[in-house]
Amino acid sequence: MTDAKQQQPIPGLDVLTRVAAVESDPTGLDTFARYRWQAKQVVRQWLTCLREQDRPLFLACEHVEDLTLIYADKVRFIQLKTRDKGSWSVAAMNDRGLDALARSYVAARKKRVHELCTFELWFEGATAGKADTEDFVRDPRSAGDEVRKKLVAHKIPRGWVDDFLQRLVIEPDQPTQAHIDAKAMWELHALWPSLSHPEVKVLYERLLTAAEAAQTAREEQPPSIQAILSAALPHLGSDLPEPHEPAGQAIAPIRDQILSRGMLLRMTPPQPGASQQQLLARISAGTSVSLMELKMTAAGASRPLIAKMQEMRADMEVERQLMLASRDSAEDDLEKLARRILRMAEATAADVELAAVTNPAAAGRPAEAIANALLSQPAHLAHCDRQNIFDRDEFFVFGYLGHLSDTCRFGWRAS
Known part of the structure; x- marks a missing residue:
């Protein structure tokens, strides 16, 4: 350019x-x-x-x-x-x-x-x-x-x-x-x-x-x-x-x-x-598009994947708010979970980037490849939740990754 x-x-x-x-x-x-x-x-x-x-x-x-x-x-x-x-x-x-x-x-x-x-x-x-x-x-x-x-x-x-x-x-x-x-x-x-x-x-x-x-x-x-x-x-x-x-x-x-x-x-x-076109329509209307959605879109995520992530993030958010209101160590425990899930997600993103050399589909749509890799390992996702914040529910943990993406901590591609 x-x-x-x-x-x-x-x-x-x-x-x-x-x-x-x-x-x-x-x-x-x-x-x-x-x-x-x-x-x-x-x-x-x-x-x-x-x-x-x-x-x-x-x-x-x-x-x-x-x-x-x-x-x-x-x-x-x-x-x-x-x-x-x-x-x-x-x-x-x-x-x-x-x-x-x-x-x-x-x-x-x-x-x-x-x-x-x-x-x-x-x-x-x-x-x-x-x-x-x-x-x-x-x-x-x-x-x-x-x-x-x-x-x-x-x-x-x-x-x-x-x-x-x-x-x-x-x-x-x-x-x-x-x-x-x-x-x-x-x-x-x-x-x-x-x-x-x-x-x-x-x-x-x-x-x-x-x-x-x-x-x-x-x-x-x-x-x-x-x-x-x-x-x-x-x-x-x-x-x-x-x-x-x-x-x-x-x-x-x-x-x-x-x-x-x-x-x-x-x-x-x-x-x-x-x-x-949907993104442009929402910008035109003046309505908000979350950073998580923008990052996933930029990384080639499909609308069904984004909708799934939004649903899991919404379910997680209910649990997160309840936990913040009832647990004295909530913020520290959430930060420990954040570091673990981010290490796992970043390692997965790096693997996807390496695999993209021989996989053009992954190169153009890294968010799809990263999400599929993470969701195919539910036990690994659950293991990140060592403090039992979300009762080791892999879908809540994955939804929490969406929250971290929305706070500028994960971009759905190798950094």
Whole structure:
């Protein structure tokens, strides 16, 4: 894989020129840092342009809207919010996120495109855990009087509030600022499993550079993105329109803020196949994919194997929590078990790697080979549980390996 600086210029996205301009301006650097977490989320959503069905035609990065996903038949306005401390209550959402979405909704409704739109609030961290917050996140239409009054204060006419709430989507528990890089790189590794870690890092940095350049493309606000999309949507094709096309003329004010599928294809290696579509669908929806699942996918695990591991891990987790609540030495005993099962798993992974020299199937799907080797030796798995944490149940022990994988201690291939 070649270095990012050797890539050919990408039509419509003069990334290096714009990044250089930002880096030469200290004020620009402040803005650059402010939107860094959002840019990483943009990269993750940009990947969903690779989906076979229901994929965005392109993304628009915008200072007020944060992120807009444009499809052939719908538009998704997404507010991306971080939080340094505490959890998210309904009041916090009203103060940071819903206000901007309310403006987006009013602008879309005035341009008569609101029926094609969703208005989504994605935030880092957890909700407050209170009943009114949990109900609101699950179904925004359940909003009480205080929320509705706030929305009216945010300039949504009272008669439009129910329609806005029907189109509102809330996605909590987005990857934290501390962990989003690891999450994004594992997603890239799952999509391109043949890439080495350094190659994945170069690819991630290249895509992040493009996303950050798109975010900082304009110093002044363009005309209403809702007005632009209202003019462009009837003319959109399968990708970013050319400047001479009707839709191309309509989106001219935001062209430098756009990331398209064509750009992505020119910046990334060919995909190994269509097996990653479920992962892309989940990234698109903003729902969480565990690190264990990403690692197993990157290592060639089949969906049935991942489902089996998830089931065994869930069964193990019940036992683990009960044991943590009732046993004084629980954490020490679990760590001893962790060291034993990791030694066994790592030795098995090394054997699989050696065998891969003469076994191409194992080379391409090490997770399958490692899991099969471990599960074919139930007595060895059971023997790892010397403290009888799980009553020497080999399936609980194997499920515990899934837990260790999710905490970045095992990657389902030789290290």
